[in-house]
Amino acid sequence: MTERLDGPAPAVPREEETSRGGASGPADTPSTKLRLGPSPAVAIAFLLPAALLLGVWVVYPIVYSLFRSLFDASGSGFVGLGNYATIFTDGSMLTTIRNNLIWVVVAPIVVTTLGLIFAVLTERIRWATAFKLIVFMPMAVSLMAAGVIFRLVYDEAPDRGVANAILTTVHDTFSSSQGYPEARPREGAQSAVAAQDGGVVTKQPAQAGQPVLIPIVGVKPATMPGNARPAKAVTGGGGLAGTVWFDFTPGGGGAPNQVDSGEKGLPGMTVEAVKDGKVAGTATTAEDGSFRFEGLPAGSYVVRLPQDNFKAAYNGLTWLGPTLITPAIIGAFVWVWAGFAMVLIAAGLAAIPRDALEAARIDGATEWQVFRRITIPLLSPVLLVVFVTMIINTLKVFDLVFIIAPSSVQPQANVVALEMWRVAFGGGNNQGLGSALAIFLLILVLPFMIMNIRRFRRENA
Amino acid sequence: MTTATATAAPAGLHAGAPRRGLVSKIVDRLGSGVIQVVMVLLGLFWLVPTIGLFVVSLRTVDVNNAEGWWTVFTKPAELTIKNYSDLLASGFTSSFWNTVAITVPTTILVIGIAAMAAYAFAWMEFRGRDTLFLIVVGLLIVPIQIALIPIAKMYGDMGIFGSIPGVVLFHTAFGLPFAIFLLRNFFVGIPASLLEAARMDGAPEWKIFVSVVFPLGKPAIASLGIFQFLWVWNDMLIALVFANTDSQPMTKALQSQMRQFGSNVDILSSGAFLSLIVPLILFFAFQRYFVQGMMAGSVK
Structure with missing residues (x-):
């Protein structure tokens, strides 16, 4: 198993050898071959099965679709280019085309760049083969299965979907803001604070030297941060200071509105210090709930806990919602195709003559210069092949969108290949518009078709 | 290439390799440590989604809806093969065999028909050969969508809509351009002397094809075979259109359960995992051919 992903031996003979084969154009054909070769009838017999299948299943449908796209849903009324006009005027169709545009612009660039980075980095590690196997593996998996895999990854609940689980973990590690949904101030005549606008304010303005006590109740055990320490009433020190604490003594006892042990x-x-309706200073409570405003001018301020404190904690992103659905599916596409790009580019890297790189290094070029000025230009043919292959794949993308996007957001995630299926078979039953969409898809890949033919002719001229 | 070396030349002012100091050695070490960590993270990124599917497939719907699959590390007792036994009892096996019944004949047909055509393109003289082959190159990237409506109508008229042969023929036709292209490029490299010797002996073409070309083409045929197999095994679109509930492969059977993802996660996860087991085994067993086919197939 080892080494197999490290630039395999070429399965196809190099082009130079093909001229000896005598099949690369009439100019090189040895005259002896004509004499020895079989009659054209034999050639036709060998070609017939393939020609029949390609003619009936591939070529004829192109002609038929072109013809059918000029008729309405039932196929009886001639509508000219009406179906094509629908593609470019209908609102949901335009969303579809916009999505395809995003796909074509984003996905090939991301896949090719990642493939290049992976290919370069794998040259630096000893377990390159294992890494390549792991990244390449999704290529063997059906897009249907990949879709199920990513439906699970993108589950919105952070305790089910691994994407949001990672996001919330990272967020909670770096962000101090802690959400306390459903928590509220202890109210009543005895209390110094009251609820206001979803937040909490002190009833009386406070001054430096008078500790501000803000008792909170209704904190859910699940939202109580793990780093919370026993509350401490602030004494002494300069500036406006105070304590925000959970005014509830576990096991009973303790007086309301006072910081009790436990x-x-x-x-x-x-915490905000407010004067005349303006926020003059902000502070954040420490692990024991204490806070202190630094550098606040003397005077009396209303102390406020803004509403944000009482919002639910960060729960990650709505991956499968209307806004993020296309980027999310592109993420799955990248997961599938990065291995393809990596393996092709790694083979290209392996083919670069080492002495060209060494010469530049000896001349004092930095690694970056070597990469930018020598490696990249030498790799450009391979990069182009990967890039073009990815463009074609993104234009045809169907399974991933169909499986990952929940049916309610499929209109926002739609792409041409999926829309074609929906219109003609998935309930739409409009074969005229479906044919027009199929022709539109064919026109989109046409430039690459011509490019392939040209390149092939050039290389075999 | 020349421009590249020319632009790099101005950097070569100092002759000889610069001496590496202690600092740069430390930087190198740190750099390679960072690369190791980054690569491990990336590897995990690629591995974790599939592991997630596997663990989910081994837990009940209730457990999956209550907590993330990663809690398996603390609660391994929750694992069960119930999803799989339920799935097999529900008739999923028939769609597994449908997948086999579609994939195996298609792969054999594509190899046989494409090898014949590729041999003709590589070693026979006839008028219009080059033009015909360019058409094959052009057909390489025709989107399948173009044929869905016309062939559905044709199958309806012929009465084979929803049948396995209909699905097989569609797959075969759309597999041919890639197959002919791959094999023709390989066959062209067979030494001419071998073929000429056989022809001089008066061997008929079919005999040369069977006893000379086919055996020599084995590496390319293996690449093509594995590629074609995976492609058909993993297809969903063609199955959605041309298969019915009796002939549906696994992909279509699973797709029909997608609407209630949350409550069907038991069937979907175990079904998806079963469907990817065969491709994964093939991939690990024949990865060399897989990579070769991929490299040869992307028009260079």
């Missing part, structure tokens, strides 16, 4: 501070709360 009660915990609420860390990560944003």
